[in-house]
Amino acid sequence: MAFFLEVLIGGLLTGVLYSLVALGFVLIFKASGVFNFAQGAMVLMAGLALVQLFEPTYIGLWHFVGVGALSAAVVGLLVLRTVRGGTFAAAKGDWRIHLPKIVAVGAGLLGGVLALAGGAKGWPLWLAIPAAIAVMVAVAWVVERWVLRPLVNQEGIILFMATLGVTFFIDGFSQTLFGSNVYPLNIGLSKDPMFLLEGVFEGGILVNKLDISGGVIAGVLVAGLAVFFQKTRIGRALRAVADDHAAAQSVGIPLNWIWFIVWSVAGVVALVAAIVWGSKLGIQFSLTFLALKALPVLILGGFTSVPGAIVGGLLIGAGEKVAEVYFPVVTKFLTGTAMPGGVEYWFAYVLALLFLLFRPQGLFGERIIERV
Amino acid sequence: MSAPRTRTIGDTLLTVDRISLSFGGVKALTDVSFDIAKGEVRAIIGPNGAGKSSMLNCINGFYHPQQGSITYKSVKRSQMRPHEAAAQGIARTFQNIALFKGMSTLDNIMTGRNLRMKTGILAQALHFGPARAEEIEHRLAVERIIEFLEIEHIRKTPVGRLPYGLQKRVELGRALAAEPELLLLDEPMAGMNIEEKQDMCRFILDVNDEFGTTICLIEHDMGVVMDISDRVVVLDYGKKIGDGVPDEIKRNQTVIDAYLGVSH
Numbered sequence: 212m213a214f215f216l217e218v219l220i221g222g223l224l225t226g227v228l229y230s231l232v233a234l235g236f237v238l239i240f241k242a243s244g245v246f247n248f249a250q251g252a253m254v255l256m257a258g259l260a261l262v263q264l265f266e267p268t269y270i271g272l273w274h275f276v277g278v279g280a281l282s283a284a285v286v287g288l289l290v291l292r293t294v295r296g297g298t299f300a301a302a303k304g305d306w307r308i309h310l311p312k313i314v315a316v317g318a319g320l321l322g323g324v325l326a327l328a329g330g331a332k333g334w335p336l337w338l339a340i341p342a343a344i345a346v347m348v349a350v351a352w353v354v355e356r357w358v359l360r361p362l363v364n365q366e367g368i369i370l371f372m373a374t375l376g377v378t379f380f381i382d383g384f385s386q387t388l389f390g391s392n393v394y395p396l397n398i399g400l401s402k403d404p405m406f407l408l409e410g411v412f413e414g415g416i417l418v419n420k421l422d423i424s425g426g427v428i429a430g431v432l433v434a435g436l437a438v439f440f441q442k443t444r445i446g447r448a449l450r451a452v453a454d455d456h457a458a459a460q461s462v463g464i465p466l467n468w469i470w471f472i473v474w475s476v477a478g479v480v481a482l483v484a485a486i487v488w489g490s491k492l493g494i495q496f497s498l499t500f501l502a503l504k505a506l507p508v509l510i511l512g513g514f515t516s517v518p519g520a521i522v523g524g525l526l527i528g529a530g531e532k533v534a535e536v537y538f539p540v541v542t543k544f545l546t547g548t549a550m551p552g553g554v555e556y557w558f559a560y561v562l563a564l565l566f567l568l569f570r571p572q573g574l575f576g577e578r579i580i581e582r583v
Numbered sequence: 584m585s586a587p588r589t590r591t592i593g594d595t596l597l598t599v600d601r602i603s604l605s606f607g608g609v610k611a612l613t614d615v616s617f618d619i620a621k622g623e624v625r626a627i628i629g630p631n632g633a634g635k636s637s638m639l640n641c642i643n644g645f646y647h648p649q650q651g652s653i654t655y656k657s658v659k660r661s662q663m664r665p666h667e668a669a670a671q672g673i674a675r676t677f678q679n680i681a682l683f684k685g686m687s688t689l690d691n692i693m694t695g696r697n698l699r700m701k702t703g704i705l706a707q708a709l710h711f712g713p714a715r716a717e718e719i720e721h722r723l724a725v726e727r728i729i730e731f732l733e734i735e736h737i738r739k740t741p742v743g744r745l746p747y748g749l750q751k752r753v754e755l756g757r758a759l760a761a762e763p764e765l766l767l768l769d770e771p772m773a774g775m776n777i778e779e780k781q782d783m784c785r786f787i788l789d790v791n792d793e794f795g796t797t798i799c800l801i802e803h804d805m806g807v808v809m810d811i812s813d814r815v816v817v818l819d820y821g822k823k824i825g826d827g828v829p830d831e832i833k834r835n836q837t838v839i840d841a842y843l844g845v846s847h
Contacts, residue, residue, distance in 0.1 A: 444700045451683050451694045458681035461643060462761060463669030463698040 213412035218536050219529055224422035226528020227429045231484040232501045233508040233520040235477040240514050242449045242473040245370040249378040251502025253478055256385035258485030258494035261343040262394045267333045269390030275326045282345035283322025284315040336398055347478025355471045382499055396489035400424050425487040432483055437517055507563035513576025531558040593621035596797050602651035604637055611637040612821045624791055625799045626808045629818035635801045636678055639767045643675050644668040670698055674763035676754045678770045684743035688753050691742055695760025696721045728756050748779040768800040784811055
C-alpha cells in the first residue's frame, strides 16, 4: 500500500508539471482559437533565458545589456499603458502618438546602462526572473505583431501552421542567444527526499521535496489565473475574443492588446514550467518536447478548460506512472511472464485516443451543439 | 404606429464624403456621400451586392476606404480601428449574427459594458470596494436593457441555443449596453416573421425615442424601411442613386429601375 501511494504521489506531482505546460496551451486556445504548438519552445526559451541570466556560462556582458534594455523598455511601456489606460485616438501629427516609442527608447537606454554597470557576473534571482519575464513578453509582442496580426481572420489550420514555424524559430533562436548545452538550474529549491506518514506505514512514503514545491508553485499559479480569467473584465473580454473576433472589436475590445496579454501570460506560465522542470532535470533542448505530452492532457481535459488542464495533467501523470510500475506485475499474473515496461511512453496517447472516441470534448470542454 | 412621435432631429452627426472602396479589382463603393443627422433613423437600402454592408463597415472601422473621408462629431477622422470607433460611441449589429455563442445572454450584454468599466484588474480580481460597486452598477444597467428588450426569461441561457429572432434581439442588447450615440444595424429584421419584425421595429423606434440614439440601418423589407426611417439612401453597384425622405424615394424612377430591373 505504501509503495502504491508512493508511485501515485510521484505520478501526481509529475502530472502537475504536465498541467503547467497544458495550461499555456489552454490560455492561448481560449483567447484566440489558435493551437499554439510553440508552447514547448517557449518553455525552453524561458528556461534558457533565466538560467543564463542567473548563472551565466555561455553569455557575455552584451547579452546583459541587451536584456537589461529590453526589460526596462517593456516595463516602461506597461507602466505607460497602465497610467494612460487604453489607447487614445490621437490625430496624426500629435506628438503624443510617439509617446510609447519615446518611453521605450528612453527606458531601454537607462536599462542598458544599468546592466552594463551591473556587470556580467550574473544577476540575483529577483532581477533575473523579471528579466526572463520581459524576454517572454517581448516574444509575445513579436508573435502578435508579426505573425498573428497579419493572419487575423484566417482559418485555424493556417494559424496552427504559423505556430509550427514559430516553434522552430524560437527553438533555434533561443539556443543561438543562450547556448545549447544542458544547464543545471539551481534556484534554491531543495531536492532532498522526505518521508511522509511515517506513523501510518512502516518507513513512510518517500517523496521528493522538489516535487512538493513544484506542486505548490503550480497550485498558486493556477489559482491566480482562475481568478484573473473568471473575475476580471479582461477575462470576459478574452472569452469574447475567443468566440468572435469581429463582434469583440465592435464592442470596443482591442483584439491586438488581448492577444498580446494572453501570449505574455502564456510566456509567464512557460517560465514557471521551466523553473520547475529545469530544477528537476536541467534546462535542455528536450523541454521543447513537453508540448507533445501536453497534447493528450488537453484532449482529456478539454481544450478550453483551465480546470481541465489541471485534472488532465494529474490523471495522465498518475496514470502513466501507475501503469508503468504495475504493467509487468499484471502481465505476469495474466500470462505467467512479466512483460517489460515502456508503458509510460504510450499510455497517455492511448488514453487520449479513447477519449477522442467516447468523449471528444474532453472532461470539461464545452459540448459543441451545431444547429442545422 | 400609435401616438405621434415627439423627438428632435438635430445637426449633422456623421458625414460621409466621396468615399471609394475597392477590393483588388472589385469596386465596392464609388464616390458615395451622405450624412446622418443627430437623432434620426437613417436607412441604407439597395439590391444585393450594392455595397450597403461595406458602407457600415467603413463607418465603424472594419474597412478603410481608399478615397474620401468620414467626419464624425465634427472631427474628420483618420484611419480608425473598430475598437476605437466603439470607444467614440459607435455600436453595431451584424448581418450574420455575431454573438459570443458560448456565453449567456447576460454575459454577452455585459461585454457591451466593457468600455465603460474602469476599475483596475487587481481590484476586480479581489472583487472589493469600487470594483464590486462597479460590477453591480453595470449589472443594473444590463438588467434595464434586458427588461427593455423583454428577454428576461433567457437571461442565463447560452445564446448559441436561442432561436434566431431572440439572438438578433440579444445582439441589439449588446450594442445598446455601450450606450452608443450612433447605432448601426445591419439587416436587423432579416429572416424574421411578421410578428418578430413588428417587435423589432418597436424596439428600434423606442431606442430612438427614449434614448435619442441616432440609428443607421440596412434593411430589405421596404414596408419597414418606409415606415420607420426619416431619410433613406439608395445604393446600387456601389454608387448612390437616391437620397431623401421615404416618399421621394418611392417615386424616384432610378430607384424603381434598380429594384425592378429595366431593359436597355
